[in-house]
Amino acid sequence: MAPKNLKRIINQIDDLPTLPRTVLKITELVNNPKSSAREISSVITDDQVLTARLLKLVNSSFYGFPQKISTITGAIVLLGFDAIRNLLLTTSVFDMFSSRSRENRMIQESFWDHSLGCAIGAKVIGTYLRYEKVEELFVSGLLHDIGKIVEMLFLPDDFAEVRNVVKIRNILIITAEEEVMGFTHPDVGRLLAEKWNLPLKLVNILEHHHQPEQAGRFIQETSIIHLADILCRAIDLGSGGDRKIPSLNSEAWASLKLKPNVIEPILHEMEREFQDISWVVTGK
Amino acid sequence: MNLIDLEKAKPGMMLAKSVYTLQEVLLLKPDVRLTEKNIHIMKSWGIHEIWIGDAAGEGVVGHTEMEHELRAFIDDELRAKFSETLPDPLMEEILRVAGNLLEKRLLKKEKKHGAQKP
Numbered sequence: 001m002a003p004k005n006l007k008r009i010i011n012q013i014d015d016l017p018t019l020p021r022t023v024l025k026i027t028e029l030v031n032n033p034k035s036s037a038r039e040i041s042s043v044i045t046d047d048q049v050l051t052a053r054l055l056k057l058v059n060s061s062f063y064g065f066p067q068k069i070s071t072i073t074g075a076i077v078l079l080g081f082d083a084i085r086n087l088l089l090t091t092s093v094f095d096m097f098s099s100r101s102r103e104n105r106m107i108q109e110s111f112w113d114h115s116l117g118c119a120i121g122a123k124v125i126g127t128y129l130r131y132e133k134v135e136e137l138f139v140s141g142l143l144h145d146i147g148k149i150v151e152m153l154f155l156p157d158d159f160a161e162v163r164n165v166v167k168i169r170n171i172l173i174i175t176a177e178e179e180v181m182g183f184t185h186p187d188v189g190r191l192l193a194e195k196w197n198l199p200l201k202l203v204n205i206l207e208h209h210h211q212p213e214q215a216g217r218f219i220q221e222t223s224i225i226h227l228a229d230i231l232c233r234a235i236d237l238g239s240g241g242d243r244k245i246p247s248l249n250s251e252a253w254a255s256l257k258l259k260p261n262v263i264e265p266i267l268h269e270m271e272r273e274f275q276d277i278s279w280v281v282t283g284k
Numbered sequence: 285m286n287l288i289d290l291e292k293a294k295p296g297m298m299l300a301k302s303v304y305t306l307q308e309v310l311l312l313k314p315d316v317r318l319t320e321k322n323i324h325i326m327k328s329w330g331i332h333e334i335w336i337g338d339a340a341g342e343g344v345v346g347h348t349e350m351e352h353e354l355r356a357f358i359d360d361e362l363r364a365k366f367s368e369t370l371p372d373p374l375m376e377e378i379l380r381v382a383g384n385l386l387e388k389r390l391l392k393k394e395k396k397h398g399a400q401k402p
Binding site for chain 1: 295296320362364365366367368369372373374375377378379381382385386389
């Protein structure tokens with residue numbers, strides 16, 4: 001992206017949302033190697049809504065722990081600091097971007113469904129690859145298109161024009177963004193992720209999920225999100241904002257070292273899991 | 285549940301009935317999902333036909349006219365959506381599986397809707 005366009009985004013989105021104080025505090029604690037589970041637990045339990053939501057998530061079928069987890073400290077010990085930070089981040093992001101406009105709410109819901117589908121796809125692909133931190137992939141999938149939500153809420157006129165161009169010419173939304181605004185949702189996503197001090201891996205995934213070959217040492221994770229995005233578009237889990245599907249990047253596919261016959265079981269698993277967990281994350 | 289020619293069996297389909305050899309040896313139990321390997325084994329034992337459940341939503345014979353129309357609609361939509369990504373064997377595979385899944389999802393919805401009608 002040209003520097004002048006970067007400047008334009010910053011000028012136009014001068015009020016990018018900030019993360020809730022609790023999540024910022026937890027991010028800070030997680031980044032500090034001297035922090036203890038008890039310290040993190042005491043910050044979370046100060047917020048009753050976060051506490052309830054976290055316990056609901058760790059007791060959901062997504063994690064599949066055999067016994068019920070009834071304390072935040074227990075959840076932290078079982079899942080680890082990073083996983084807890086990611087869970088809190090995910091649930092907070094859903095709240096922060098809730099829209100009052102009825103039309104926006106409908107578009108947003110289909111975007112969230114798409115993001116959830118991508119998150120599930122990323123988790124399923126990660127499981128096939130025996131990727132160690134599948135929950136990290138899940139969060140990356142959920143946030144991969146956050147730039148579109150920011151555009152919709154903070155650049156409503158430009159975004160309406162983008163949607164109009166997509167509708168008339170039946171092209172990918174990323175192509176229309178480039179034409180109308182000179183920047184794209186991955187650019188906006190990267191800015192937001194940097195503002196929130198998210199891990200470098202997540203910043204790279206958000207920025208390069210349409211060009212995973214540019215993600216450097218994060219090519220595998222970015223390729224997983226790239227493939228998951230394509231798969232959930234193929235089976236209509238939510239909407240990415242257009243009626244087209246991006247091409248599968250050959251370098252991305254090669255980096256995953258998967259065989260074509262895994263596509264079928266992966267898609268079947270995505271379909272099954274989508275029905276299972278959508279209520280846990282979105283509350284629908 | 286449908287009886288299909290083994291030649292039409294595809295990986296991912298679900299067996300609806302046990303498969304026995306001519307010597308009455310049990311080869312596969314119901315609810316087993318077919319793989320390239322077990323299709324090959326059945327062929328090598330001289331099996332010609334198998335019973336398939338609709339769990340995988342594919343290879344089902346005896347479609348109604350409505351089901352044919354639905355499938356044609358899904359295929360048209362998918363072809364339009366995938367138009368700029370083809371020909372690519374991987375995208376073709378994604379398209380094929382997506383078509384089967386969407387058909388299964390819509391038929392399920394249709395049945396549910398039909399069952400709710402007075």
